[in-house]
Amino acid sequence: MSRKLLRNVGVPLLSLLVLGGLWQAIVVGFHIAPYIAPRPMQAIDAVTSNWSTLWPLALGTIRETVYGFLVGAALGVFFGVIMAKVPVLQRSVYPVLVLSQAVPIIALAPPLVLILGFGVTPKIVIVAWIVFFPVTVNVVDGLSHVDQDLVNLARVYGAPRWRTFLQIEVPATTTPLFSGLKIGATYAVTGAIIGEGASGSYGSSLALYQVHANSNLDAAAVYGTTMLMTAIGITWFLLVVATEVAVTPWQRRSVARQPLRRRGVASAGEGTSIGSTPLKGES
């Protein structure tokens, strides 16, 4: 195992093991009854032994998370761009957006049910509601801080506005955009779970499974479901990080790539080039 792999995978795993050990020690040391808090392995067993029941419910939560996230992210980018481009709109819409986030999601759920029913739609709306705000704010900030010299340079060269936007402004916004998406990804699963628990469902859901387990004093199932929900949240966050890595390769290069050179030809403006073959006559 390479040192890098050990650092990236081994250390977090070790942290989880320490956390699990601490959990086990507290439950055993304080003689906590199993209907109050289970041991870690009991919680894991509650998931694995009921996997055939839990997996379809988890898929439902994942679906709500993904759909809600995509809708929220799309709305966030849309609002962000519009607001950054139209200052009047930014001044008028921004306070409304802030206000929207001050509304407690729990209070939002019941009216959503009455309007949209008990299906998947209210959950998607709740997730989108949570996700779109950090995305919007970050896109607005990103577009507001684009290097104006680059924009001016593009104008000087006669670049159309759409090309300036796509080739200068969009790349400059990716870092704040992904910051917003990562925040949104973290909260998206929470939103889906809140939606499932607070807005009702046809049949069951991961949140309702947990409610039932809680009613039946099945603490192992309650903790196990929480672990499963957490796993979904972490996986979704890592997927967003992976997407960021894939679409913004330049973010991770600390040293600019060496320009390609033909053997024996120095780049324009370079007097000498270390490592390249000397020009004829030079020696």
Next chain:
Amino acid sequence: MNRRRLGALALVATLAVSPLAVVSASSAASAATRTNVTFAYDFPGPDFELTPLVVAQDRGYFAAAGLNVKIAFPPNTSTTTRMLATGSADIGFITTTDMGVAINAGAPVLSVANYSMRNNWALFAKPGSSVTAKNLKTQLKGKRIFSYGDTWTEAMLPFVLRAAGLSASQVKIVTDPTGNDLTSLLQGRVDYSTSTTNYEIPGFVGSKTKGNLVTVLGTAVGAPDVPIWVYATAKSYASAHGATVKAFLSAVKKATIWAAKNPTAAAADFSKAYPKSGYTNAYNQLGWKLTIPYLTNSKGQYFTQTDAQWTTLAKALKSIKLISSVPSPSTYYTNKFLP
């Protein structure tokens, strides 16, 4: 003003505004010498089923019994049993199904008295619905039935479906722990709601909807006619503080009898004690009046539990796999603290 004088003043004030109070100043223990009891309700907020407790508190029955009772509200409907088991509360109010699953989970709790004596859980439909106990199959198939996801509904719904000859997959059960079943029903979001008559009917009356709420009692379609709510405590608390449990039940029984005889005044007591409960006095009054018939058994007794009620319930819970075995009824209850 010290605590003793404040307590004495409070007692005098209570007696002055309560001509029907059976408490005399001489028999009332002073606030400082009273035994503190934390009572946990089964719901995050107060509602009219707390009326006996409010009456016992406001009209001096607890004080006369030497008790200083503090009412605590759990964060959700499934925490009261844990509050009792962990000693966060001394005596609590839970459903008999909560008791069943608690014993099944190994929680050391004990039911010390029935609150209600019979099962008034029902299926409700909007005015004009032709659903009856006899045509359930045709009326329920494919329809949306609201459930709060509580253990009582979880336990009762299978009986309704069994009577209708339907499986759970042949209806759409809508589970919404934080919603409002009646609002969903009247808005047409569900076809049937499930609740108890004493809660559903006042809500319907308050909605001012024309017509009558169509009610199919669970007991008419095979659900067991067993008590829904009980007073419970931890086994250790019952062992160590038996006299306190007995004094508590004695005070609550007197208050319950008084509140049953004076429903309007009792509901007014509740509304006054909890003006911000979110319920109108009319709702509280009707709710309490509809609760009264369920407080006594066929012999007119309050509180008395039976082996039969617990065995019937345990068998019902086992038949729907909510519990794994049917223990001896004495595992669930005792009548030895009854006044």
